[in-house]
Structure formats: structure tokens, C-alpha cells
Amino acid sequence: MARVSEIGEFPLIARLARHVPPYGPDVLEGIGDDVAVLRLGEGRLLLLTCDIQVAGVHFLPEMITPYQLGRKTAAINLSDIGSAGGYPRHFLISLGLPPDTEVEYLEAVYDGVREECAPLGVDVVGGNISSLDTLTIDAFLMGEVREERLLQRRGARPGDLVLVTGALGASRAGLELVLHPQLRSQLPALAVEDSLAAHLTPRARVRQGQTIAEAGGATTMIDVSDGLAADLGHICDASGVGVRINAKVLPVAEATRTVAAAARADPLAWALGGGEDYELCFTADPERVDRLVAAVQEATATPVSVIGEILPGEAGRWLRLADGAEVPLAPSGWDHFRHREA
Amino acid sequence: MARVSEIGEFPLIARLARHVPPYGPDVLEGIGDDVAVLRLGEGRLLLLTCDIQVAGVHFLPEMITPYQLGRKTAAINLSDIGSAGGYPRHFLISLGLPPDTEVEYLEAVYDGVREECAPLGVDVVGGNISSLDTLTIDAFLMGEVREERLLQRRGARPGDLVLVTGALGASRAGLELVLHPQLRSQLPALAVEDSLAAHLTPRARVRQGQTIAEAGGATTMIDVSDGLAADLGHICDASGVGVRINAKVLPVAEATRTVAAAARADPLAWALGGGEDYELCFTADPERVDRLVAAVQEATATPVSVIGEILPGEAGRWLRLADGAEVPLAPSGWDHFRHREA
Numbered sequence: 001m002a003r004v005s006e007i008g009e010f011p012l013i014a015r016l017a018r019h020v021p022p023y024g025p026d027v028l029e030g031i032g033d034d035v036a037v038l039r040l041g042e043g044r045l046l047l048l049t050c051d052i053q054v055a056g057v058h059f060l061p062e063m064i065t066p067y068q069l070g071r072k073t074a075a076i077n078l079s080d081i082g083s084a085g086g087y088p089r090h091f092l093i094s095l096g097l098p099p100d101t102e103v104e105y106l107e108a109v110y111d112g113v114r115e116e117c118a119p120l121g122v123d124v125v126g127g128n129i130s131s132l133d134t135l136t137i138d139a140f141l142m143g144e145v146r147e148e149r150l151l152q153r154r155g156a157r158p159g160d161l162v163l164v165t166g167a168l169g170a171s172r173a174g175l176e177l178v179l180h181p182q183l184r185s186q187l188p189a190l191a192v193e194d195s196l197a198a199h200l201t202p203r204a205r206v207r208q209g210q211t212i213a214e215a216g217g218a219t220t221m222i223d224v225s226d227g228l229a230a231d232l233g234h235i236c237d238a239s240g241v242g243v244r245i246n247a248k249v250l251p252v253a254e255a256t257r258t259v260a261a262a263a264r265a266d267p268l269a270w271a272l273g274g275g276e277d278y279e280l281c282f283t284a285d286p287e288r289v290d291r292l293v294a295a296v297q298e299a300t301a302t303p304v305s306v307i308g309e310i311l312p313g314e315a316g317r318w319l320r321l322a323d324g325a326e327v328p329l330a331p332s333g334w335d336h337f338r339h340r341e342a
Numbered sequence: 343m344a345r346v347s348e349i350g351e352f353p354l355i356a357r358l359a360r361h362v363p364p365y366g367p368d369v370l371e372g373i374g375d376d377v378a379v380l381r382l383g384e385g386r387l388l389l390l391t392c393d394i395q396v397a398g399v400h401f402l403p404e405m406i407t408p409y410q411l412g413r414k415t416a417a418i419n420l421s422d423i424g425s426a427g428g429y430p431r432h433f434l435i436s437l438g439l440p441p442d443t444e445v446e447y448l449e450a451v452y453d454g455v456r457e458e459c460a461p462l463g464v465d466v467v468g469g470n471i472s473s474l475d476t477l478t479i480d481a482f483l484m485g486e487v488r489e490e491r492l493l494q495r496r497g498a499r500p501g502d503l504v505l506v507t508g509a510l511g512a513s514r515a516g517l518e519l520v521l522h523p524q525l526r527s528q529l530p531a532l533a534v535e536d537s538l539a540a541h542l543t544p545r546a547r548v549r550q551g552q553t554i555a556e557a558g559g560a561t562t563m564i565d566v567s568d569g570l571a572a573d574l575g576h577i578c579d580a581s582g583v584g585v586r587i588n589a590k591v592l593p594v595a596e597a598t599r600t601v602a603a604a605a606r607a608d609p610l611a612w613a614l615g616g617g618e619d620y621e622l623c624f625t626a627d628p629e630r631v632d633r634l635v636a637a638v639q640e641a642t643a644t645p646v647s648v649i650g651e652i653l654p655g656e657a658g659r660w661l662r663l664a665d666g667a668e669v670p671l672a673p674s675g676w677d678h679f680r681h682r683e684a
Binding site: 001002003004005007009012013015016018019020021023024026027029030031032033035036038040046048049050051052054057058089090092094096097099100101102103104106107110111113114117118121122123124125126127128129130131132133134136138140142 | 343344345346347349351354355357358360361362363365366368369371372373374375377378380382388390391392393394396399400431432434436438439441442443444445446448449452453455456459460463464465466467468469470471472473474475476478480482484
């Protein structure tokens with residue numbers, strides 16, 4: 001008898017996937033990806049995703065307001081649809097509630113969901129309410145994309161460049177300030193504010209994802225939820241390729257560096273392994289990268305950085321450090337201390 | 343400050359519904375119904391529903407096998423799509439798991455889901471796994487229906503007849519045997535088996551719902567999950583009509599009567615208020631009822647009973663007893679003892 005704590009999330013998913021009915025012809029992507037992809041006919045694809053937020057596991061109720069929690073819950077799901085190049089459309093929210101939950105708390109959660117959904121035209125069309133010991137918000141989001149626009153984890157080719165929107169590590173910096181509030185008084189107010197916002201109310205890069213998909217030239221895309229190294233690993237796994245990332249050009253905000261310095265942490269480790277940045281990481285044909293970057297800039301004013309290149313599968317996965325040395329790119333990101341000891 | 347335990351489920355939903363963005367033109371039915379209904383274009387409608395099963399709230403893990411739990415979780419959601427006349431298509435399963443959950447337990451849950459989904463061609467395309475103190479299965483099902491086939495709670499007209507598939511109260515009889523296992527030894531084995539099956543592995547009436555929608559003449563439909571009286575109340579609320587149900591013709595299986603007798607309970611109360619039968623309750627034009635009943639019989643061999651008629655809204659909601667007396671039809675069903683005292 002194996003217990004779920006012993007085998008881990010991905011092996012568990014693989015085992016359960018063997019117990020579902022064989023897929024019909026309309027299933028383009030099933031269990032194992034963040035987004036299920038289904039044919040609607042006439043070149044239209046339906047995108048389905050879900051993500052759960054559990055008190056004490058994904059958030060600490062004393063550290064995040066219900067309004068922020070609603071925004072974050074929505075953003076996490078919107079990001080999954082955006083990272084496929086898709087248009088989010090309809091949202092269902094399933095609430096598990098301790099009986100003493102305040103109605104005003106839930107109204108504030110919904111106000112946060114609305115804040116993220118309304119500008120994108122996403123409708124909250126239903127859900128479910130149940131009693132549960134632990135406050136739990138399980139969100140289901142449906143979206144749509146044209147078949148020729150769909151971007152997934154499969155499809156990166158050796159020679160493609162690796163790009164990322166915005167900046168990395170900021171959510172991890174915010175988490176540091178949530179867990180160690182005493183650090184805040186030593187830091188510039190703006191660095192504290194930016195870092196906390198990145199962690200508590202990340203912005204889903206939906207318009208950016210749509211623009212990247214529609215500009216042409218991109219070959220894969222994923223959102224940075226587990227951490228850049230881990231999420232790039234998903235692209236490499238699905239595409240059968242290797243990768244080299246250049247540490248020197250990874251975009252890290254000044255605020256993130258400031259918080260890392262105060263926390264005596266390595267900002268590179270946060271950029272590679274921190275996770276929850278919800279930036280888009282994508283690969284693209286090198287000849288079309290300039291136009292792609294310009295299209296995103298023009299449509300959304302979001303900076304895009306070239307951070308590395310795709311290698312053949314047998315070449316492996318590497319991180320080039322500032323001094324030119326190359327070290328293996330581990331899914332956990334970058335452990336400054338482990339590297340120094342080695 | 344109001345707490346959710348004080349205001350109840352339906353008022354809570356009504357309050358949260360005020361905090362969602364205004365609906366776009368493609369939302370035919372949003373928050374408040376069991377099924378959200380969205381326009382896909384060209385007369386196609388997308389149906390979305392979700393239902394959560396929480397250990398200790400919706401099921402007792404020591405009383406239901408994981409295989410049965412998987413079947414029941416699937417059936418509850420399939421029933422919601424079937425009761426709209428729709429075709430269930432794609433299933434997502436979000437698991438909240440205590441770390442010591444056995445992988446084999448979950449595999450058996452998935453086998454149960456497959457048992458219900460495979461014959462209907464429903465694909466299990468994804469989901470989510472999270473740590474949670476209480477074992478929780480949150481299922482999200484997507485389906486489709488042609489716009490002209492959609493059946494909802496709105497649309498019942500005075501003079502329509504009220505019909506129900508199969509038999510009522512059997513799930514409540516099964517619950518009695520789950521809660522009081524000592525009753526089982528006094529009863530015929532077949533009555534025990536049928537009642538337990540009705541409670542632990544209810545069958546979703548999906549083909550029946552499709553047949554009713556396609557035969558024409560039906561005006562509303564709902565599945566019996568809260569209990570016949572409560573679910574008919576939803577139809578009356580949404581349609582602005584009253585109803586008279588005839589107790590003498592309510593279909594109650596012999597096994598249910600046998601268990602009720604052993605439990606010294608009133609089978610009529612179980613039929614009206616027991617819930618979780620997942621039979622279909624629908625209203626129809628009286629001139630088309632014969633053809634409708636015959637169509638369901640022919641396609642699925644499921645019996646259909648005429649149990650009452652729709653009245654104008656101001657006529658109220660009534661239950662005609664076997665002796666001809668009429669009593670108000672309360673959402674909680676029928677309280678034999680309360681009626682005797684009155």
C-alpha cells in the first residue's frame with residue numbers, strides 16, 4: 001500500500017491517468033497538463049483548467065485579505081488559459097466553508113475575483129457551496145482558442161530562443177516579507193509594496209499570452225507557477241529537448257534584489273526556483289523573436305527578455321553563470337549554497 | 343457580521359451573486375441553477391456543473407467503498423447534465439487529500455468514475471491534486487445541448503402534468519440501512535441490496551433526460567437531489583406556478599416500503615423528502631405526455647409516472663393524500679407525525 005505522501009504529485013497523476021476511460025477523438029490534451037484541450041469543431045478549441053486554494057496549504061488567512069485571495073485565485077486560473085494563448089470565458093467557484101465563515105469575508109473574495117475577471121470579460125456563472133473544516137476555494141475556468149493559435153508544452157525545437165515576460169523572483173520576495181514581516185521596516189517602502197503585490201495579487205499575463213500566440217513564431221508557452229527551472233523542465237520533457245539559460249540576463253526587479261539582500265538570500269535562486277510569478281515563459285523561432293517582443297511591447301507595454309536557447313535533448317539542461325561556468329539546471333532551481341559546497 | 347451557518351445556502355448564493363461582474367450576452371443561465379448554460383454559437387449550448395463530495399459531510403468513508411464513491415461522484419454530476427437534456431462530455435476531478443490517503447483508494451475512486459463515464463463517452467481530461475485535512479472530491483463536468491432541446495426550471499405552465507422517472511425514496515431507504523446496519527438482518531436480502539445500491543451507486547438518468555428533451559412536449563426538468571418536494575419547489579419558483587401532487591400515485595418501490603416498515607418510517611415522507619434519488623422530475627404538455635412516456639420506455643425501459651399537475655401560481659402547492667385531503671407541500675417533503683398532530 002502506497003500513500004500519496006510517499007509517491008508525490010506527478011507519479012500519483014500518472015497512476016490515476018491509467019484509470020480513466022480511453023480518450024475520444026475530441027481530446028487534444030488530457031490529464032497531466034495544466035490545461036485540458038478539447039475540439040469544439042470548426043477549428044475552435046475549448047480549454048479547461050482548475051486550481052484549488054486551501055487555507056493553511058496555499059494561503060495563510062491571517063496574511064492575505066479575502067479581497068487579495070479572490071484576486072489571486074482568479075489570476076492563477078486566468079494565467080493557465082492565457083499561457084495557452086487562449087481567451088478565458090467562464091468561471092465556476094466551488095467553496096468549502098467552515099460554518100463560522102463570515103459572509104462579508106466571502107463577499108470580499110468575490111469582489112477580488114470580479115476585479116480580475118471583469119476587464120477580461122470573464123463571467124462567473126456558478127459553483128457550489130459545501131461545509132468543510134478548512135476554508136477551500138476551488139475554481140474552474142473555461143476558455144477558448146483557435147486551433148492554430150494554441151500554445152502548449154510540446155513543440156520547442158533546438159535553436160529556438162527562450163523568452164520570459166516581466167520579471168522573476170518578485171513573488172518569492174513577497175513571500176519572504178509575508179513570512180518575516182520584521183524585514184519590512186529595514187526596506188524602502190516601494191520595494192516592500194511591489195514585492196507584496198507580486199505575491200498577494202499576481203497579475204495574469206492573459207493579453208500578453210494572446211498577443212504572443214497571435215503574433216506567430218512562438219513554439220511553446222507555459223506560465224511560471226512552479227518556478228522557472230521547473231516549468232522550463234516541463235517544456236523540455238514534453239518537447240524532448242534540452243536548454244541553456246543565461247543567468248546574467250534573467251530579469252530580476254530591483255525591489256527583488258533589495259529584499260533578497262536584506263534576507264541574505266540569492267536573488268538568482270528566487271528567480272529560478274521561487275515560483276508563483278505567473279510570468280509567461282515561451283520558446284520561439286529566433287528569426288521571429290524581434291517582431292514577437294515588439295508586438296507584446298506595443299500591445300501591453302510588458303517587457304520581454306531573451307534568457308536562453310533550446311538545445312537538442314541529448315545536450316541536457318544547463319545554467320550558465322555570470323562567470324561563464326555552466327551548472328546543471330535542476331527543477332528546484334538554483335541552490336547557491338549547494339553549488340558553493342560542490 | 344453574518345456567518346454562513348446563520349444565513350443558509352440559498353441566501354448566501356444570492357448575496358454572492360451580487361458580487362460578480364454583469365453577465366455578457368452568451369450567458370443564458372448563471373449563478374443559482376445546478377447547471378450554467380452558455381451560448382457556443384450556431385444553436386449549440388455549453389453546460390457546466392460542479393459538485394463536491396466531502397468526507398464526513400457527504401459521505402462516511404467507512405460506509406462506502408472508494409469504487410462506490412467514484413461512481414456516485416460521477417453520477418451526481420452526470421445527472422445534472424442529463425436533467426438539462428444534455429450530453430455530458432468532459433470531466434475534471436479536483437482532489438483534496440490527507441497525506442496518508444492510499445493511492446489504491448484513489449485508483450478505486452477513478453475506476454468508479456470510469457464505470458459511469460465510459461458508457462456515455464465522457465472523458466476524464468484533468469483536474470488538480472492538493473493536500474487537505476479532509477478527503478474531498480470536487481468534480482466539474484462540461485456538457486452540450488442544442489438550444490431547442492434545453493430543459494430548465496423555467497417554463498412550466500398551468501395545466502402541464504408533472505412526471506417522474508423510476509421510483510422515489512429508495513436512496514433514503516438505503517441511507518437508513520447505512521446508518522442502522524442492524525436493520526439489515528430482519529429484511530429480505532434483495533430489499534437490502536436494492537436500497538443500498540440506490541443510495542451508494544445511484545444511476546444518472548442521462549439517456550432518459552436526452553430522450554425526454556428530444557421527444558418534445560416537456561416544459562421543465564430537474565433531477566431529484568434535494569428531495570421531490572424541494573426540487574419541484576425550484577420548478578415552481580422559477581416558473582411562477584403552483585402544483586398539486588397526488589400521493590397515491592407516487593412511485594415507491596416495494597423494497598423501499600419494506601425498509602420503511604422495518605424502520606417504522608413513512609415511505610411517503612421518504613419519497614417526498616428523502617432526496618438523492620437522481621430520478622428526473624419534469625413537466626409536460628398533457629397532450630404529449632403519452633408519446634413522451636412511450637419514448638422513454640422504448641429507448642431506456644425506464645417507467646415514467648404522472649404524479650400531479652401544475653396550477654396557477656396563486657393556487658399554491660399542495661399534496662393530495664390517499665384519503666382525498668389536501669395539505670400544503672412543504673420543501674422539506676412530508677412530515678407524517680407533524681400532520682397527525684395538526
